[in-house]
Amino acid sequence: MALTINDDCTSCDACVEVCPNKAISVASPVYVIDPAKCTECVGAHDEPQCMTVCPADCIVPNPDFPETKEQLMEKYHSLHG
Ligand code: SF4
Numbered sequence: 001m002a003l004t005i006n007d008d009c010t011s012c013d014a015c016v017e018v019c020p021n022k023a024i025s026v027a028s029p030v031y032v033i034d035p036a037k038c039t040e041c042v043g044a045h046d047e048p049q050c051m052t053v054c055p056a057d058c059i060v061p062n063p064d065f066p067e068t069k070e071q072l073m074e075k076y077h078s079l080h081g
């Protein structure tokens with residue numbers, strides 16, 4: 001399941017650089033995660049790095065993109081060749 005950013009985002013910028021898939025973009029009023037690129041960090045890290053660094057706890061699962069761990073791994077490999 002891709003993650004998404006809710007309205008509590010303070011645009012602090014902490015999450016952008018830690019994303020292994022470059023899935024997070026600066027946007028207004030809150031930053032945005034591209035569900036086509038977010039793998040919950042599967043393939044790169046043991047846990048979602050953006051959630052780890054976010055001081056606002058505003059990064060949550062995106063129920064519109066239910067995916068298994070295997071599908072997330074396939075997405076990761078398709079992104080990174
Ligand atoms: S969970 Fe990982 S891949 Fe998804 S947006 Fe956060 S840092 Fe990027």
Ligand code: SF4
Nearest residue numbers: 009010012013015054
């Ligand atoms: S780390 Fe959290 S509060 Fe900061 S920009 Fe990212 S989503 Fe927003």
